[in-house]
Amino acid sequence: MTGNTAIKFDNIRFCYDEVCAINNVNFTVPIKSITALIGPNGGGKSTLLKILSGLLHPDEGEFLIHDDFKIGYVSQFTDFDLSFPMTVMEMVLLGTLCRNIRPFCKYTKSQKEKANDSLKKVGLEGYGGRGINQLSGGELKRAVIARAIASDADIIVLDEPDSSLDVEAAADLYRVLRTIKEDRTILIASHHLDEVLDIADKVLYVNSKVETYTSAEEIKEKLGDGIFI
């Protein structure tokens, strides 16, 4: 796929055993935009993002990604064990690891510089030597975003990155997303409407199917007029 479209979902359906999480989902995401995925719990936001990240395979339909675009996935819950002995730098470097399994795939100097730059971008300069268990919840989320940035991802997929963060940490996180939105396509699922509408260009309201897909401005106006989406 080429042109100005980064992602295209075409009639996607996915079921967990008997229960279909999403059905007949169609939408396209423009390049270098931020799309907010909103909707109720169990509405299929995480499923959509997992399909996009290759963690789930749709039962029907197909999704297309712009040629050569790479995806960086930031999961909803911290998938990893915080007692894992790993420094922040080691975790961010994992984002630069070669995809093909081949012997002696070591980190080069430029990969280390890239990891350092990514940490700078998310405001964690100087944190590289710390253990991941020494970070606060907000710092950890930003470190995971740094890993996605270091992977040269053109599309960053964030599944409720602000969950379990206090107001200040969530504000820091959105500040970081604002700074990286210039040259990346971002999809973010969130329940925090105020913050996410502030940075989003488009909003996708999902409840098993796409209920609304429009500009963030329009949603803001509706909410301002007291209309529930």
Next chain:
Amino acid sequence: MIDAILNYTFMQNALFAALMASIVTGIIGTIAIEKKLISMSGGIAHASFGGIGFGYLVGFEPIWGGLVFAIGSSVLISKISKNSKMKADTMTGILWSFGMALGILFISLAPGYMPDMTSYLFGDILSVSSGSLIYMALFTVIILVVFIMLFNHLIIYLFDENYAKARGINTKLLEWLVYIMIPIGIMVLIKIVGIILTIALMTIPVSIAKLLCKSIKQVIWVSMLLSAVFSLAGLTIAYYVNIPSGVCIILLSTVVYLILLAVKRRIQKRLHDQRVHGAK
């Protein structure tokens, strides 16, 4: 002790065996702990007894039978837990006792007197033969080479499998490697501490290292070093006092772990108190 090492082949064999077991502990112990496969490893170690018994019955080197049973159990646990609703833990429990029962059956069916299986159950570092050293060396080299060659990919798989999958890394291949490396490593450790105590040697040195280090590379190096120290101390005690080496190694390492855990907790509490009082 040094005289004994210089003069007796069995002491030299024991020394080499201890060093190889240390390498295996650092690598396989870290993998099993970080991937939460310790109870599965216990199941594999016990299931291997079926193969050891089969070796005795048929008349070939028991350790090869043990290896086949161990790899078979590992693959079975992985496959069944992925493709059915049965949990890996349940399958581990079944294979754990099934392997032991099968081992005892095979040994009791073997003609003549029932052999002494204590060295397989509790380990005996002083009875490692030159033949055993060869297969231990072979298994250790396989583990070491695979681990060094694929270090970074194995780490991403151990740390965050979903992220590795999302990055397009072949996690299935890495899973297969892990599920084959663990039983191979277990076969090295069985000779030192025996089937029953293998999990302890896989767990304790790595757990101590995790108390002291914050990077995975440091954990692996420190746990190798600790395992070597404990094995050599166990060897020394077993040489002078006539008790199984495996028992000495495990008791010693457990005591060290508990002491360090208490010391670390105390230090953390003191630092916490200082921060709280400093803030007031």
